[in-house]
Amino acid sequence: MQTYDFIIVGSGSAGSVVAERLSASGRFSVLVLEAGGTDRRFFVQMPLGYGKTFFDPAVNWNYKTEPDPGLAGNADHWPRGKLLGGSSSINAMVWIRGAREDFDAWAAAGNPGWSHDDLLPAFKAIEDNEAGADQWRGRNGPVHITDNRRFVHPLTERYLKAAEEAGLPINPDFNGASQEGAGIYQITTRDGRRMSAARAFLRPAMKRSNVRVETNALATRILFDGKRATGIEYRQNGKTRTAMAGREVIVSTGSINTPQLLQLSGVGPAGLLRDLGIPVIHALENVGRNLQDHQGINYSWKGKVPTLNQILRPWWGKALVGARYLLLRSGPLSMSMNQGGGFFRTDPDQPRPNMQLYFQAFSTVLPKSGERPILSPDPWPGFSIGLSNCRPSSRGEIMIRSSNPLEQPRIRPNAYSTEKDVLEMLAAVKFLRRIASMPAIAEIVEEEVLPGTSITCDDDLIQDFRKRSGTVYHPVSTCRMGPDATRAVVDPRLRVHGLGGLRVIDASIFPDNVTGNTNAASIMTGWKGAEMVLEDSK
Template sequence: MLKDDAGDGELLRQLERRMANGEIGRRGFLRLAGALGVQAALAVTLADRVAAASINPPARGIAAGYDYIVVGAGSAGSVVASRLAEDPARRVLLVEAGSGNIERPTLSSPFSWPANLGSDVDWCYKTVPQAHAQNRVFNYPRGKVVGGSSSINAMIWVWGHASDFDNWEKAGCTGWGFDQVKTVFQKIETCGRKAPAGTRGTQGPMHVGPMAVSSPMNEAFLEACKRQGLGVVPDINAPLQEGTGLMDLSVRDGKRFSVVHGYLLPGLKRDNLTLVTDARVDKLLFEGTRCVGVRLVINGQVRDVRAEQETIVSAGAIDSPRLLMLSGIGPAADLRSVGIAPLVDLPGVGQNLQDHVALPSFVAETWEKGVPGSRLDTHAFFRTDSSSPVIDAQALFIPGVLPPSTLKRDEGYTLWAGLVRPRSRGRVKLLSGEPGGPLHIDPAYLSDPTDLRALMQAAQWCRDIGNSAALASVRKRVHFQPPATRGELAEFVSRSIDSYWHPTSTCAMGVGELAVVSPSLQVRGVSQLRVADASIMPSITSANTNAPSIMIGEKAAQNLIGA
């Protein structure tokens, strides 16, 4: 009960506590806050904050069974669960192994995202030593929080190249060509940039667009690209095109806008969607080859929960294959080697790991310090070989200084070169039959020599852009650039590459022997089980993978509900 003699501030705090405790709902909070004279926009912000802070319901709220269980509240899983719950007759359980607390500055600021890497909201995976990258071990960050990697990433929003999806369809993935996925991308987004009618989404749950304030150095970079023969494209992001231009970012009102904001929080207003966080799924449960639910571990207690209709695994390109293998689905010999009895011999599980790689390719000191608060928001896509039919490289123009330079952050600019169509293929496999045990993560970077040659060309391209006359007005002196000789350049690339943090394709969709899921995302050899996340990509998309992962979640939901 509210106290009559309390001040307005204390009354509002009591309202927040009552909403957090479940005594009043969102609608009741907004109505009572309005009665206190709180402006509507502020009341909505406070309600969202309370909902986000209390996103983790107690374990006792979990029922013995649901119609659908979704494993993983990341970029795809949050979409699947929220869409399924739109029908009040469906009971949906969404299970997240990470935290439910998104109330921290590094998870909301568009500028502070690097601080998330290596923190408690990162699974902090590591690769095995990379034989073609001087045996270095790479950090492999993955989001350990609701929203998954969409809550910790750099927020770059790119659909992918039209040929990415057309190639999926040509390989047998019916319904995944660009003409089909284009309408899904449009359904997802509310785009904040001006675009020709019918090209971008205008009423979707994800708010995306260029940054409101951009670095004044961007114009010089765009001019440098033009002089290099690369056109400036008004909207380079959707679909991805050859050229250069401003990025779209999943940002709204100066803050990160992840699937938590676009899908999960609105979905949790429905009584038929239950979210449990800090809950590990140890294995999938089967009756014969029919998946009937999951085994959860919450606060050290084991609970089996049934799924009457289907279970959807959306744990990402590392943990989705891990869960399948722990449940007996995967390469039979590998499973037996760690003491797991195979249920289905599915050799493609964990295979076909693909990832983008990038490396710093130019750093220059500027005459003036950078604009406070400016961030990476301009990129270019180009072909490293003029005979190639499609783009294969991405350049990131960063209005700030990154290693290996020792300049201060705001004293210069950096160019990164990225490979977006890698040919190298790696794998994920179990090293133990124990849930939560160690993993063998091997992206096999540069194992295909074509990737090394392409990255050498991309680094040279960035060096030429960085030294161009168009940037002379801002460039005081060059602090770092790749070597010029071919042998030194090859060594530099192998020494300098780093992950782009876009692992995909370890539960690849297709029709061949190594396909793990069908074009409807059903796991081969079993029933009532699907995978929906970046792991199902037959081949990696030609740019940042978050928007395609959300699209995959939407497509999975359409398959499940017959839309």
């Protein structure tokens, strides 16, 4: 048994950042425990390879939710990264920070230091933006952001024109002065390889003598001395091991595993813990509650012009793009499937955008068992426009089923459980069709394949998105931040209410979800959280 200054559980988007920042001075010893294995895998490093990791148990927790009434009884598939870099090693790489108003609302809820203006320096310090530095963007930071404008498929330009014809302005930077409008997504890649949190932060930290990273090390319990966290019990290679923390235990295992670990350790809803025979170390009713997630759906069309389907489906096309990637690190395999996108309001009275758009110059209508068919699209020229809600009012929960750390927790998303969410999504899919009806796209459409032109009335549209939509992989808020211990799990400095030596630093602390993809805000949380740890350690 060894003692370290800090033990970080989880090497994902936030944990990798915390490890790098706490170890940078050389003053502190840091142990990182990762339940998964290495990120040095071809389909992890190849950007479009995330289709191959979507169900791969070697790198993916492959969570399954409870059957959800809001999703027509479907049990949704929730991929989460189980490897160095966590979900940043298997995500779609779109770099969206969130809206100014998101973070200002966090601060207004009693969390000083978390407003947009407070966080902007951190976001800029994180970035190495290929598009260049300005008042919003940073350069020379650890996370390289690729500007895709010169690489996108020609159909993406048609999408932008159609969105403009439908009334959306063209937005050159969704992380700039405002989010609203249509534009090209910037992604976390560099030289044709994925820029995960492991590549940007953890790998550099692992070169230091004061950092130890243990892989295939599943944390099973936080150890306590009274109300103070003192270490971690974990399973590795069939053996139970312990490690002690002289200063703090930092849990960075994400919005599913973090509440799971706290509950297994006796921190959570007291009734649940007693029912499962787990001694209550500290009753915190909100551990695992307030689950928020973005729900998304795709509409797909058969086109009259070639799309990426004609390149990515045939063997010769695979060989061509594969050779281009291997030799030049360029082409479709070096990008995300979401090349264009945007943000819009379902109602002009909305104070800011509440929906996100995704344009894909290929389609995957025909199902293929066992993998996400990104690399095996439909045999016809197809394309898709997707959307997701940005600020749903529905709330779910994540609770352990037993005291067994190997048993997956019970995930109840509770999607579309409010009338507000249903009506907003109904308005959103109608606007999506409006974009597709604009001349720039309509002139190349042969037919709408999904959901099809027979789906027109409100009831049918609602039934369709309940059946076909699902997570866009942005679960947050299960250990939410706030000053009131009766409503939150951690305080504004990310310390678990009522306990010493224990912090949570990951997306589970978000008071509310951000407008857009969550990876950038998760990395920022790691940066900000590490800053607080260092300040409090002086």
